[in-house]
Amino acid sequence: MPGGAVARVLVDSPLPQLDQLFDYAVPERLRERVRPGVRVRVPLRTGGRIADGWLVELADTSEYGGTLSELEDVVSEVPMLVPEVWALARAVADRAAGNASDILRLAIPSRYVRVERSWLASPGEPGPPPEAPPPVHGAPAGRVEAGVDGGERMTLTADPRPLRLPTGEWVGAWAVALAQAAAHALHRDRSALLVVPDYRDQEQLEAALRALVDSRRVLRTDARQTGGDRYRAFLDATRDDARIIVGNRSTVYAPAARLGLIAIWDDGDPLLSEPLAPGVHPRDAALVRQEQSGAALLFMAHTRSVEVERLVGIGWVQAIEPAAQVRPKVVLTEQQASPEPGSARIPSSAWRQAQEAVREGPVLVQVARPGNAPLLTCDRCRETAHCAACGGTLVVPRAGGDPRCVLCGTSASGWRCPVCDGTRLRAATVGASRTAEELGRAFPRSLVILSDGERPVLRVGAEPALVVATRGAEPIADGGYRAVLLLDGERMLLRESLRVAEDCLRWWSNASALAAPGAPVFLVGVGGALATALSTWRQPEWAATELAARRALRFPPAVRVASVTAGHAAVTRAVDAVRGIDGVDVLGPAPTGEEDEGLQRAIVRFDYGAGARVARELRAEMIRVATERRRPVAGRPVRRPPVLRVRFDDPDVP
Known part of the structure; x- marks a missing residue:
């Protein structure tokens, strides 16, 4: 074939067996339009279908001994898949036992013909390069x-x-x-x-x-x-x-x-x-x-x-190391000399500071969740309260009355804690809307601003105001907040996750960084090493301690993990393929909770050095399962082909 007559194409498909380069002949009518990186359309041998793909490279010859199919068309002549992005997509997909086409679908946006034509007609003026910028703020000079x-x-x-x-x-x-x-x-x-x-x-x-x-x-x-x-x-x-x-x-x-x-x-x-x-x-x-x-x-x-x-x-x-030791003034209410009687949501010292600060400028109140209904826990052991009928979370309805299940609506009258046999409930947290209403009554002359996922506020001025925000939705204030109250810390830590402490420390730190220099930041209801890390602003030391604890337990990121989900037989074959690799151990399999599908999940833990081999073996199993053919049985419905789902570094693994 003449030079460049063979196009090597990655088909845009989620099927693992198609995650490779296929050779196609370049017809004469497309010879002037093809170049590496362009979108193309190619025929698939099965069913005479036409698929989209990316032309990765051009070659003079093909290792395939038969007759090559021809490219169907060139969709766009703009080479959007540049070589460095292709190399990155291939590498990260292999690392995660995934498809490179899935990565490219994230990397390259959908095509807009009119925009593309306008772009080709305009050369584009990027503007002059900047003068030498000042040194990076917060870092040692240079x-x-x-x-x-x-x-x-x-x-x-x-x-x-x-x-x-x-x-x-x-x-x-x-x-x-x-x-x-x-x-x-x-x-x-x-x-x-x-x-x-x-x-x-x-x-x-x-x-x-x-x-x-x-x-x-x-x-x-x-x-x-x-x-x-x-x-x-x-x-x-x-x-x-x-x-x-x-x-x-x-x-x-x-x-x-x-x-x-x-x-x-x-x-x-x-x-x-x-x-x-x-x-x-x-x-x-x-x-x-x-x-x-x-x-x-x-x-x-x-x-x-x-x-x-x-x-x-x-x-x-x-x-x-930072250029200067700048840190917020964090006050831990749990370590005060005179602890608060009862279970006041906002301690009196923080309340007084907020009253004084709101006269000068904005005050931030961070809460755990949006809405009105409080989450309930056992008054004795603080275990989250769940419905006895379906296991749903118990909350107080907005209209008042007895606590009810958020899923089935069953009343919680006669509730009993399965852990300690307690019968009394307490509110673990109050939503942002209810907090804003309560603070509005407590501070009748102050403006109350609510910021959450449904009502986002990006900025507030320097004028006096009470800003009630859910975690991560705190607006930035001109000049910084005159005081910050971090509420519901105990509730935030109730979430069942390996990363709950790390997430809370990050939420609290980001909110504390919005305070004006010297303004007090009150962390309510949390003590121990996590609170100390925030008050002393030594988060890297806490991260090192947390990593050491996870390393002792072989938890991520001390090791890598991959979740393997499928029917029992497919999961068993997949984990058996990697059991013999050094540094690998397997947890499970166990039911996923989707009993109607009969799915099971196993967790594969492995050292970083074994990652490439584990990915290859699990990838091979995914292809084997995807290409497995089942003969139809008379009198039985035709089932969907089996699927083996593999997720490396799965964040849902506790």
Whole structure:
């Protein structure tokens, strides 16, 4: 065949047996349009179907001995799958025993023909590169800049206070530090990828970038954009100009010319966990991309995640000590000399401070959950109260009356605790709406602002106000809050999860960082090592202690885990395939709770060094199950083909 007459194509399909490159002949009519990275349509031999795919590379010959099928068409002549993104997708998919096409579906947005034509007709003006930006805020002079220039892997504990930008806007000091690091990379004519958990963080980071670089150099990629805007931003990222690309999880896969920096803010936030297959966390994708590209990698947070602490412990990531020991003034109500009588939700000392502070400016009250109905626990042992009929959670109805089940509505009259035989219930927490109503009555002359998932508030002014916010929905206040009350700490810790303490410490730390310098922060109802870590602002030490405890128990991230879900026979064959690998042990299988489907789940734990082999073996089992043929039995309904689900680093594994 003539040069470039064979196209190697990745078919866009979730089927594991199709996760490989297939050779197709390039017909003469398409010879001038094909190039690596373009979208194509190809025929599949089964049923005469046509499928979408990506042309990964062109070759002169094929190892296939038969006659090659021809490409059906070229969908778009814009090469959107750049080589570095393909290499990243292939590597992270193999690491997670997943499909590369699933990764590319996250990385590359849907095509908009009109936007593409407009983009091809305009050359695009990225704007001038920035002047030399100031040193990164909160870090020793020149330390982060030297790391960016040298392609180092770094972690930095963010300065916990708000800062005022030259534009007059207030943002967290962390946003200024990340913007300065990205501006430094851009000054060196290198691109930067900035990954944040949600739009609240993105708004602050973009405000900080506007004060440092030309807005034409900043590209936004997130789910709140229209499809056309996101597609245009992606096309702009494929140009040869250095850019700063800001967005959520999928930003780590964005194309970037001369990548110089990958930065992730608050990598422990659950919002960064990828729910779609194969469930690769952007932190892991960033680590792979850093190795492939040689770019610098920066993790920044108020609370270092246990995963990053493991990387620091093995020397893979360098911890940068903050330039100055700045920390909020945290007061632990559980350690007060005169403890509160009874079970007051807001201790008198915190109440008095809030009354005084609200005269000067905004006061933040963080609560555990939205809504009105309180969650109930046993008054004696504090065990969460569940319905005796169906196991649902018991709450107090908004209209009042006896506690009822949130699922079946059964009254809880005559309830008895299965743990201690107690018969009395108590409210573990009150929702944000009810808290706002109660504070409105207690502070009749103060403005009460409610911020939660349904009614988000991004910013509040410096005027006096009581701001009631659920965890993670706290708005930033001009000049910082004059006082912060962290309520429902005991309720937050009731959640059954391996990461509950880590999550609570992060929620409390992020809220504490919104306080004005010197303003009091009250943590209500929580004591022990976790509260001490917050009050002394020594979160890295707590993360190291937590990692040591997990290592003793062989819990993530001391080891990696993979959940394997299918029928009993398929799960048994899959775990048997990996049992003999050094460093592997298996928990289960056990029923998943979906009795109607007869599914079981096993947990495979393994050392990091065994990850590649475990992924290969489980991947082979997935393909075997997917291609297994079952003969129909007379008189029996035809069942769906069996599926073996494998999730590496599953966040739902307790």
